[in-house]
Amino acid sequence: xxxxxREYSKLIAGDFYTHHMEPGPDDRTMILxxxxxxxxxxxxxxxxxxxxxxxxxxxxxxxxYLHRMQEKMGELKTYLQYMxxxxxxxxxxxxAWNWAxxxxxxxxxxxxxxxxAQYVRVITTELNxxxxxxxWWGAFLLDLGAFTPILYAFDDREKILDLLQIPTGSRLTLxxxxxxxxxxxxxxxxxxxxxxxxxxxxxxxxxxxxxxTDNIILRKRVEGVGIITEETCRRYGATGPVVxxxxxxxxxxxxxxxxxxxxxxxxxxxxxxxxxMGRYNVRxxxxxxxxxxxxxxxxxxxxxxxxxxGAPKVKWKAPAGESYFAVEGAxxxxxxxxxxxxxxxxxxxxxxxxxxxxxxxxxxxxxGVLIADAVAILxxxxxxxxxxxx
Amino acid sequence: xNGISQMWKNISGLWSLIVGLKITxxxxxxxxxxxxxxxxxxxNLSTFRGPVELVASxxxxxxxxxxxxxxxxxxxxxxxxxxxxxxxxxxxxxxIKAKKEAEAKGEKVKKxxxxxxxxFRYDFTLCSLxxxxxxxxxxxxxxxxxxxYLASRNKEDFVYDxxxxxxxxxxxxxxxxxxxxx
Ligand code: SF4
Ligand code: SF4
Numbered sequence: 272x273x274x275x276x277r278e279y280s281k282l283i284a285g286d287f288y289t290h291h292m293e294p295g296p297d298d299r300t301m302i303l304x305x306x307x308x309x310x311x312x313x314x315x316x317x318x319x320x321x322x323x324x325x326x327x328x329x330x331x332x333x334x335x336y337l338h339r340m341q342e343k344m345g346e347l348k349t350y351l352q353y354m355x356x357x358x359x360x361x362x363x364x365x366x367a368w369n370w371a372x373x374x375x376x377x378x379x380x381x382x383x384x385x386x387x388a389q390y391v392r393v394i395t396t397e398l399n400x401x402x403x404x405x406x407w408w409g410a411f412l413l414d415l416g417a418f419t420p421i422l423y424a425f426d427d428r429e430k431i432l433d434l435l436q437i438p439t440g441s442r443l444t445l446x447x448x449x450x451x452x453x454x455x456x457x458x459x460x461x462x463x464x465x466x467x468x469x470x471x472x473x474x475x476x477x478x479x480x481x482x483x484t485d486n487i488i489l490r491k492r493v494e495g496v497g498i499i500t501e502e503t504c505r506r507y508g509a510t511g512p513v514v515x516x517x518x519x520x521x522x523x524x525x526x527x528x529x530x531x532x533x534x535x536x537x538x539x540x541x542x543x544x545x546x547x548m549g550r551y552n553v554r555x556x557x558x559x560x561x562x563x564x565x566x567x568x569x570x571x572x573x574x575x576x577x578x579x580x581g582a583p584k585v586k587w588k589a590p591a592g593e594s595y596f597a598v599e600g601a602x603x604x605x606x607x608x609x610x611x612x613x614x615x616x617x618x619x620x621x622x623x624x625x626x627x628x629x630x631x632x633x634x635x636x637x638x639g640v641l642i643a644d645a646v647a648i649l650x651x652x653x654x655x656x657x658x659x660x661x
Numbered sequence: 662x663n664g665i666s667q668m669w670k671n672i673s674g675l676w677s678l679i680v681g682l683k684i685t686x687x688x689x690x691x692x693x694x695x696x697x698x699x700x701x702x703x704x705n706l707s708t709f710r711g712p713v714e715l716v717a718s719x720x721x722x723x724x725x726x727x728x729x730x731x732x733x734x735x736x737x738x739x740x741x742x743x744x745x746x747x748x749x750x751x752x753x754x755x756x757i758k759a760k761k762e763a764e765a766k767g768e769k770v771k772k773x774x775x776x777x778x779x780x781f782r783y784d785f786t787l788c789s790l791x792x793x794x795x796x797x798x799x800x801x802x803x804x805x806x807x808x809x810y811l812a813s814r815n816k817e818d819f820v821y822d823x824x825x826x827x828x829x830x831x832x833x834x835x836x837x838x839x840x841x842x843x
Contacts (some may be wrong), residue, residue: 299804348738351736351793352714352736352737352738352793353738354791354793355738355791355793357669362831405748419685423688426694429694433705436708436709437708438708439710440708440709440710440790440792441710441790442803446788446790446792448790448791449796454792478684481678481680481681481683481684482681482684482685483681485677485680485681486677486678486681487673487675487677487678488676488678490674507708539816584799585732585736585793586735586736609832
């Protein structure tokens with residue numbers, strides 16, 4: 272028999288994840304689920320929160336609603352057959368995942384990548400990074416209640432997708448890299464289109480600044496909200512714009528340069544403010560830096576093959592051993608660890624998703640903030656749930 | 662002093678809203694950037710990877726280049742492709758006799774005719790458009806179509822018989838649920 276309403280409410284709210292969030296002795300606090308269908312959680316992230324009025328006392332993220340066993344699939348598919356999965360781990364920056372995986376396989380098999388393919392990878396990955404940041408920009412502001420910016424962002428993002436469609440053939444779940452190179456070479460159409468796009472994108476940045484960045488409503492909403500100290504970032508292993516927004520200039524492209532990134536001159540934007548605005552500023556500044564890298568890569572791109580001779584075929588057997596390859600994705604450090612036992616399928620594939628570490632610190636940062644600010648913090652972390660659930 | 666700086670902040674904050682509104686106003690009178698489907702369609706589909714289709718051989722548009730090596734079916738990560746050869750015609754008794762005699766004499770025996778494609782089923786509902794099959798085909802018998810406008814109420818519509826599709830294409834008929842792209 273359920274004697275009181277309290278006992279009853281405990282029953283319906285309770286599942287495994289709320290068991291140590293039991294209500295206190297009085298009715299002062301309430302336990303609520305934010306998500307899994309909350310619009311600001313982008314996909315299906317669930318956060319169990321204990322609130323006192325409008326303030327969050329405790330927050331606990333619950334993951335796994337989008338778990339697709341990507342790592343297990345890696346053990347079942349051959350090295351090449353696993354490629355389409357990489358476009359689907361983080362669909363917004365698919366090429367960074369493509370790269371992390373082919374990088375690990377290339378390192379494992381000692382496969383040389385032609386110079387031109389390296390530049391093609393840089394150009395397309397940076398373009399993809401801009402499109403990812405644009406989408407984040409729109410979605411973040413959408414979370415905060417500003418509807419129109421996402422339409423401006425999609426206008427520009429559409430141009431990037433049109434460009435990326437030329438070599439890759441797809442618009443979202445790109446599957447373009449292969450161990451040993453890339454599938455298609457860049458065509459003249461693509462290069463001409465890109466040369467037109469760069470000044471266009473540059474001309475749009477002041478517009479974004481005027482429309483949104485300087486806007487007093489946004490500033491009041493995000494300035495001083497969600498302070499993440501450098502020390503917190505280090506403790507949780509946060510990377511990408513989250514750690515750079517906390518003042519630490521850590522970028523895999525600079526810290527352990529892969530491919531041809533050591534040949535480019537670009538800055539690593541950081542922000543000392545450590546708040547949501549800081550992370551916002553870092554991402555917007557990164558768009559400009561990506562444009563710079565693309566420009567330099569276009570100028571320096573040599574002629575040559577886009578695929579190495581004798582690149583692995585579908586049934587390719589990797590030499591036994593293990594390798595790790597890390598790249599800088601739009602959300603942070605993407606790492607792929609491949610272990611091979613000498614057969615044609617990996618023995619183990621481990622995917623390091625930056626979103627997972629970036630999200631882990633939310634529980635700590637969200638303590639004592641308003642619910643509305645928690646939404647701003649979540650948005651500023653730029654989470655892609657399929658990536659952190661894998 | 663505090664009051665003045667606060668007032669200045671308020672004014673500059675208000676000004677930022679006006680700047681934003683100016684931008685909104687400017688784009689309000691700009692021409693539309695969206696494409697009104699289905700009255701208008703986009704024109705950059707030539708590079709789009711749609712469902713896989715067979716490539717006709719150079720001398721016969723109804724016959725595919727395919728040599729029935731079955732590599733694509735094995736390469737596909739999702740098992741979308743079912744390829745089978747036509748059953749070889751049974752040799753007649755005379756042919757067998759002639760072959761045996763020829764062998765007995767030590768003559769060279771004519772090899773069996775190359776296998777001919779019997780079925781080529783492609784389940785688009787499973788396909789991830791990764792391109793592994795296209796890359797694998799040794800004779801370039803597979804390519805991506807550029808069908809972007811696919812819609813149906815029936816799942817079976819996306820299980821293509823690629824041979825029939827090729828035959829239709831040879832006759833100039835658009836097959837499947839793909840719409841014409843004028
Ligand atoms: S594109 Fe990929 S998933 Fe589709 S049929 Fe070819 S190999 Fe299979
Ligand atoms: S790989 Fe090419 S030739 Fe071989 S069965 Fe497939 S389509 Fe035919």
